[in-house]
Amino acid sequence: MTNSDKYRLLSDAAPGELENLARRVNASPWRQHYHIQPNTGLLNDPNGFVYYNGQYHLFYQWHPFGPIHGMKYWYHVTSNDLVHWEDMGIGIEPGGQFDSHGAYSGSALAAEDGKLYLFYTGNTRDKDWVRHPYQCLAVLDQRGHITKQEAPIIDAPPPGYTAHFRDPKVWNAAGCHYAVLGAQRLNQTGCVLVYRSDDLHTWSFIGELETSLADFGYMWECPDYFELGEKGVLLFCPQGLPAEEDRFENIHQAGFLIGEPINPEKPHFQHGSFMELDRGFDFYAAQTTLSPDGKRILIGWMGLPDTTYPTDVHGWAHCLTLPRELIIQDDKLLQRPVKELELLRKEKYTASHTVQDAKIQLEEINGSSYELICELCMEGAKKAGIAFRTGDTEETLLYYDADSKYLVLDRTQSGAAMKNDNGSIRRYALDAKKMELRLFVDQSSVEIFINDGEAVMTARIFPAKDSNGVAFFTEGGKATFDALQWKFN
């Protein structure tokens, strides 16, 4: 595919092209039931997540024409409850002088003038295909109309940094506005830069956020800084970290640092070690916002850059994760599915079994769109767990391995295969006899919340439509399962 094919605008669509694509997409067996997904083409990062004017607004990176990273739009959805989302159509359209090759990621801030300010990176390429990033502004007014501002608010990276300079996340503190941006130093290492503004239009560079990670990946994308409890939290996505024993196994990482709140005027961050936000396969570019009652809510992209997926052949790729509430307890970051997700619950089924060296198929508990809460108690078994989305030859496994003390998510037999460059097993070290596993299963994904939010494992899976079984199994001894399922419609 040529660059001019990849960077087409919607106005360049051939007659009937998008309708034909939509037909292919709608016939895909892996369309989700309750996750945000693109109507056609590719979705990536969540952008501009904010509560404004009595509603949640959320945008996402969108390439309309197919499952490729080409021209990016901001696509807009709104919600009253974080569960049911209304399709608002295109938010920011690229193609201007300062965003000729895409309206890249960014954030939103509700301003005192009653308007919503949308900060994004204008991606441009010159005739020699050299990248020139601009940080741009668009304003959404009370009537829902979005106007792009003519000139960029930041027209180049500061000296000492490359053109990998993007993804502004803006917040208010001490009477003015600050932004963190993802950047790359000239020595090809990633970092975060801090800017300030008094009026949201004029921005000045304060400096690099000093951390103890001087050489930690070649680029940091999608930073987010916020305070929670007494702590400062920095989210970002370092690219190019080598995999370790049971960490950093995805192609790029999405994680966080917890530390002392920063003074953005003298940006130095005293922090603990880098932790992954998700211990599964498909998670990147998370962004947070505050709910009206002061909760910190996170949504991520359930996908990864530079990775192909089985839905590609149907003309679409990716979805967003469910919203998670972030909590800090004993200096640890917990992530819990937002309470509003209970709105999805319909019929309820329960099952309790003690299983000894067997696999028992459950009768009423099944399906492809549900929440399953299971308390697993190891009573001597070497391995015990749940097989779900099971069919004749397919199953996705979540089990505890008592010898290695790992909780294991195995999608080796889940269905249509991912190109498994990064393996089909993820492990989370857990030293426990008893654990709570809370699964949100959709047509082509699972999100697993472990022990009320101490860790999350997320995976896209691509089973056949009728692979809907659920089973409990143990090997080498006994375990008890107490399960509760809520089916969703």
Ligand code: FRU
């Ligand atoms: C992260 C990212 C961002 C960029 C956007 C482009 O996935 O690469 O850094 O702004 O996607 O779609």
